[in-house]
Amino acid sequence: MSEIVNKNLILRESLALQRTTLANQTTFLSFLRTAMYFAVAGLSTRNVFQIENSLLIEISFYTISLFILILGIVNFFKHKKMIIKNKKHIGDYKLDYYE
Known part of the structure; x- marks a missing residue:
């Protein structure tokens, strides 16, 4: 029994983060x-x-x-920071599969 990394799961997580970055x-x-x-x-x-209080x-x-x-800039950088924080967890786990 060997430990195999589920590459499909890592790819799916990576693509999800890319979609989240594009949505941001x-x-x-x-x-x-x-x-x-x-x-x-x-x-x-x-x-x-042509009204009095136009100024x-x-x-x-x-x-x-x-x-x-300003709200958009703050929102963008807040979510970008969260995305970068979650990006380090990709591939950080391994699943056991029995052949």
Whole structure:
């Protein structure tokens, strides 16, 4: 009876971590896109709407945009750290198979 490493399991774990990394990057890009939408809304507010407090609305859009961008960056690095921490466990286990 010998100890055999289940290579299919290691490959599956490795691919799962790659998918998780790509999902993390996609989520960051979604945060970035949303922040850019709010920034563009802030840029166009004064030109499109002829209201008294357009500067206040413009500043609020910029503030929301900056908040979303910072939240996205923090979220990205927090999850990236967790992914790297879990990456070291791939192949760290062995299963016994009897022939």
